[in-house]
Amino acid sequence: MNLKDVKADVWIRLVVLMLALVNGTLTASGMNPIAVSETELYVVLSNIAMIGAALWNAWKNNSLTASAQQSDILMANLKQAALKIIMDKSNQMLAEHEEAVKSESQV
Numbered sequence: 475m476n477l478k479d480v481k482a483d484v485w486i487r488l489v490v491l492m493l494a495l496v497n498g499t500l501t502a503s504g505m506n507p508i509a510v511s512e513t514e515l516y517v518v519l520s521n522i523a524m525i526g527a528a529l530w531n532a533w534k535n536n537s538l539t540a541s542a543q544q545s546d547i548l549m550a551n552l553k554q555a556a557l558k559i560i561m562d563k564s565n566q567m568l569a570e571h572e573e574a575v576k577s578e579s580q581v
Contacts, residue, residue, distance in 0.1 A: 500507045510518075537543045 497507050535546070537546050
């Protein structure tokens with residue numbers, strides 16, 4: 475097991491899972507480790523959903539104007555052209571390498 479190279483998001487998921495398991499076990503045994511009312515829980519979950527939606531909308535590129543939508547199309551075309559150039563160069567380099575290997579084996 476290589477715990478040194480485990481990413482932080484993996485550790486966070488494991489901790490959340492452990493907390494959920496402990497909470498579920500305690501609740502099943504009749505204890506209530508999280509003593510909150512339904513109203514409090516509703517308010518907290520609603521606020522989390524609201525904050526999550528706000529962050530998600532702020533993160534995403536919301537192209538509402540015609541100019542922004544045209545820019546999105548231009549960006550997609552530029553990415554596609556760049557990918558084609560990279561693939562063409564990669565194929566050229568691969569062909570040159572194969573040719574070099576072939577001519578070395580004939581010597």
